[in-house]
Amino acid sequence: MSLLLRILRQPTEVRRLSPTEWDLLIRQTRHANLLGRLYHRLKAAGVEADMPARPRNHLLSGAVMADRQHHSIRHEALFLRDGLARAGLPLILLKGAAYVMAGLPAAQGRLFADVDILVPRARLADAESALMLTGWTSSTLDAYDQRYYRQWMHELPAMQHMFRGTALDVHHTILPPTSRLKPDAALLIEDSIEVPGLPGVRTLSLADLILHSAAHLFHEGEPDNLLRDLTDLDLLLRRLAENDSQWDALLARAIRLQLDGPLRLALRYTHRLLLTPVPARILDTLGCLKGGQPILDAMYERVLRPQHPSTRDWLTPAARKLLYVRAHWLRMPPHLLAYHLAHKAIFPPKTRSITGPTEAVNANKAA
Amino acid sequence: MIVRDLSPATFRERLAGKGIRLAAGPFNCRLQSGVSEIADELAILYAHHPLIDDSEFVDFHVAIEPGRGLRRWLKPQAHFVVDAVEPFTPLPRPQALPMMEWGLNWCITAYSQHILVIHAASVAKGNRAAILPAPPGSGKSTLCAALVNRGWRLLSDELTLINLQTGDVMGLARPVNLKNASIDIIRAYAPDAFLTRPVHDTTKGTVAMMAPPEASVRAVNTPARPAWMVLPRYRAGSEATLTPMGNGTALMQIADNAMNYHILGTRGFEAVGRMVDECRSYSFEYSRLDDAIAIFDRLAAEGTP
Numbered sequence: 023m024s025l026l027l028r029i030l031r032q033p034t035e036v037r038r039l040s041p042t043e044w045d046l047l048i049r050q051t052r053h054a055n056l057l058g059r060l061y062h063r064l065k066a067a068g069v070e071a072d073m074p075a076r077p078r079n080h081l082l083s084g085a086v087m088a089d090r091q092h093h094s095i096r097h098e099a100l101f102l103r104d105g106l107a108r109a110g111l112p113l114i115l116l117k118g119a120a121y122v123m124a125g126l127p128a129a130q131g132r133l134f135a136d137v138d139i140l141v142p143r144a145r146l147a148d149a150e151s152a153l154m155l156t157g158w159t160s161s162t163l164d165a166y167d168q169r170y171y172r173q174w175m176h177e178l179p180a181m182q183h184m185f186r187g188t189a190l191d192v193h194h195t196i197l198p199p200t201s202r203l204k205p206d207a208a209l210l211i212e213d214s215i216e217v218p219g220l221p222g223v224r225t226l227s228l229a230d231l232i233l234h235s236a237a238h239l240f241h242e243g244e245p246d247n248l249l250r251d252l253t254d255l256d257l258l259l260r261r262l263a264e265n266d267s268q269w270d271a272l273l274a275r276a277i278r279l280q281l282d283g284p285l286r287l288a289l290r291y292t293h294r295l296l297l298t299p300v301p302a303r304i305l306d307t308l309g310c311l312k313g314g315q316p317i318l319d320a321m322y323e324r325v326l327r328p329q330h331p332s333t334r335d336w337l338t339p340a341a342r343k344l345l346y347v348r349a350h351w352l353r354m355p356p357h358l359l360a361y362h363l364a365h366k367a368i369f370p371p372k373t374r375s376i377t378g379p380t381e382a383v384n385a386n387k388a389a
Numbered sequence: 390m391i392v393r394d395l396s397p398a399t400f401r402e403r404l405a406g407k408g409i410r411l412a413a414g415p416f417n418c419r420l421q422s423g424v425s426e427i428a429d430e431l432a433i434l435y436a437h438h439p440l441i442d443d444s445e446f447v448d449f450h451v452a453i454e455p456g457r458g459l460r461r462w463l464k465p466q467a468h469f470v471v472d473a474v475e476p477f478t479p480l481p482r483p484q485a486l487p488m489m490e491w492g493l494n495w496c497i498t499a500y501s502q503h504i505l506v507i508h509a510a511s512v513a514k515g516n517r518a519a520i521l522p523a524p525p526g527s528g529k530s531t532l533c534a535a536l537v538n539r540g541w542r543l544l545s546d547e548l549t550l551i552n553l554q555t556g557d558v559m560g561l562a563r564p565v566n567l568k569n570a571s572i573d574i575i576r577a578y579a580p581d582a583f584l585t586r587p588v589h590d591t592t593k594g595t596v597a598m599m600a601p602p603e604a605s606v607r608a609v610n611t612p613a614r615p616a617w618m619v620l621p622r623y624r625a626g627s628e629a630t631l632t633p634m635g636n637g638t639a640l641m642q643i644a645d646n647a648m649n650y651h652i653l654g655t656r657g658f659e660a661v662g663r664m665v666d667e668c669r670s671y672s673f674e675y676s677r678l679d680d681a682i683a684i685f686d687r688l689a690a691e692g693t694p
Contacts, residue, residue, distance in 0.1 A: 040444070041444060041445050041446040042443075042444055042445075042446070044446050045446045045447050048446075049450070049472050052472070052500075053472075053473075053474075074446065076417070076446045076448060077446060078503075079448075079501070079503040080448070080500060082502070082503045083500055083501055083502035083503050084502075086502035086503070086652060086653065087502055087652060089654070090651070090652045090653075090654060093654065330472075330473065331473050
């Protein structure tokens with residue numbers, strides 16, 4: 023088990039870490055984008071005084087960075103609300119931005135690259151033009167990519183604000199329409215909750231935030247934030263667990279949204295890896311702890327490690343590849359997948375579209 | 390033990406292997422390089438820095454790596470890697486040494502939100518620091534290099550670090566980056582200082598690094614108190630003139646040059662405000678280094694602001 027996972031499970035173990043173990047812990051945590059979250063976790067566990075100064079500086083830096091992003095998000099939410107109001111639409115926030123605005127513990131130390139929002143599919147064009155009128159522009163993509171997004175994906179091509187630089191993903195549902203599971207976005211919108219004191223700013227309900235997080239984690243093929251996402255789920259589920267009756271409601275909701283599969287995996291791995299307290303009846307009903315999926319376990323056991331060289335073994339490359347294939351398999355029917363992959367093979371993307379802290383920049387900008 | 394205590398052969402071997410572990414002010418760094426030709430100059434630039442034990446925590450694990458495959462021979466490149474992450478596009482291999490320095494600056498800027506990091510040079514006399522924030526081309530590094538060769542202590546050439554709790558300027562004492570004409574100016578002005586061979590055709594033009602003075606490296610862990618904020622500007626043929634600057638303008642100058650002012654929020658504002666309160670602020674125009682040094686020495690002689 024990776025050092026980071028050990029500490030997330032048992033934070034008081036940091037008391038026994040040597041300087042070289044702290045070194046490794048910080049490196050793994052940075053690669054998992056969890057510095058800020060670990061800082062809050064250690065603080066909550068009462069071991070802040072046991073952090074030596076150097077590693078503490080790195081953890082604190084992560085927490086400060088996250089605080090700064092949360093500050094921007096609170097600001098951005100109001101701009102977005104006013105922009106969408108021009109089209110008569112409420113702002114419905116998803117993922118990280120929702121955790122921040124709803125004041126959930128899952129916001130703790132959470133970094134994010136973009137704001138994710140949900141609009142009804144029928145109003146997508148209105149939302150897009152209202153956003154464009156308030157300064158959001160679509161990233162430049164070739165015609166194929168435009169069609170890929172608009173015809174087959176659950177979101178518009180990423181938008182960016184031309185002055186503030188914030189990145190925005192406009193979703194009309196939470197999984198691609200071509201995927202096997204088809205959660206009804208109308209149900210998500212119907213159950214969304216207004217943020218107290220902020221009329222027009224809404225988030226998904228706690229149960230739906232959990233289900234979206236699970237669907238995202240277990241249907242996407244990009245492993246670098248998977249452990250971060252798993253800790254999101256852990257924090258969301260611990261909040262849900264404060265009221266035992268909410269577990270049964272979560273289960274019913276999952277079935278209604280066709281997301282009981284992702285929920286089963288979410289509970290299986292949060293419970294196994296992060297010791298998330300889940301009632302036995304829920305684990306049983308969903309069959310969360312059943313064996314019989316050795317390949318899936320071997321894959322998730324690897325991609326849910328911090329993606330740092332120290333956690334790699336000979337099967338890691340295969341696990342990452344398998345995750346990618348599985349994500350695409352779940353995302354599209356075979357004929358579409360074949361067509362899409364063939365197109366990407368014949369016309370490989372000219373530029374990498376990865377953004378975030380590891381984005382390639384010119385060395386001289388930093389000097 | 391300091392870097393100079395290692396034989397050149399040991400230094401080269403460690404640099405290519407498990408890395409040179411040294412302390413640069415508040416940061417422990419492990420430097421590795423698969424580009425062997427930078428070893429000798431790197432060893433001199435960091436000659437007086439203390440080596441740290443293998444059992445200590447390292448803040449930045451950085452490496453310069455040659456390209457892979459054909460790239461090793463065809464237009465060879467240097468890659469900067471910090472713990473398996475490559476934050477920059479590669480540069481031509483002859484720029485490997487400056488790239489190591491730029492990369493370390495990037496690490497400090499990207500990973501340090503527990504301190505205020507200002508794009509500024511800082512030098513000290515006694516326990517009082519002069520902070521020189523300035524845009525590129527203002528002659529900041531030239532002035533800084535001249536001052537530290539005339540009795541001022543080098544705190545930092547590129548990034549000034551402010552402790553948020555105490556308001557102190559923390560020492561870094563890493564090499565000074567000189568560009569274009571200033572390379573020959575400093576060679577003539579301080580013939581005893583070690584300068585690396587110039588590296589041509591970087592995006593900043595020709596660059597060379599000057600080794601920090603031994604005394605500055607030895608005193609690196611002694612913080613200094615901000616006393617003067619001087620915004621320098623080199624103008625050919627001008628007389629050295631110091632013009633007092635209002636506190637508001639000074640605050641904006643520091644805030645504009647602080648790399649993480651916007652990230653620190655209120656704490657950043659308070660830190661910059663405290664600095665401005667404690668400093669006498671000036672804009673400074675100069676052309677001859679001797680005149681400039683004389684003015685700085687006069688400031689230092691004036692007593693506590």
